[in-house]
Amino acid sequence: MSSAADEVEAELLSCAEAVLGGAEAVLADTAAGEAAVRFALTRTAESLRDVLRVAHCREGRTSGKL
Numbered sequence: 001m002s003s004a005a006d007e008v009e010a011e012l013l014s015c016a017e018a019v020l021g022g023a024e025a026v027l028a029d030t031a032a033g034e035a036a037v038r039f040a041l042t043r044t045a046e047s048l049r050d051v052l053r054v055a056h057c058r059e060g061r062t063s064g065k066l
Contacts, residue, residue, distance in 0.1 A: 002061075009054045016047040 026032045026040040 005057070009057070012050045012054055016051050019043045019047040
């Protein structure tokens, strides 16, 4: 199960990196409209939620709580 969890974590982190890149591009684009900024922020919030879930899960595994 740990291997599957590691694969899911790696995928979530990879997606977060891609979302961060997209968000940075939108923020750098002075012509980006409200819809683009809202979309980027929404995806960023989703990715942050996923990354926090990974961090909490890792914390539980390393401290023996899970």
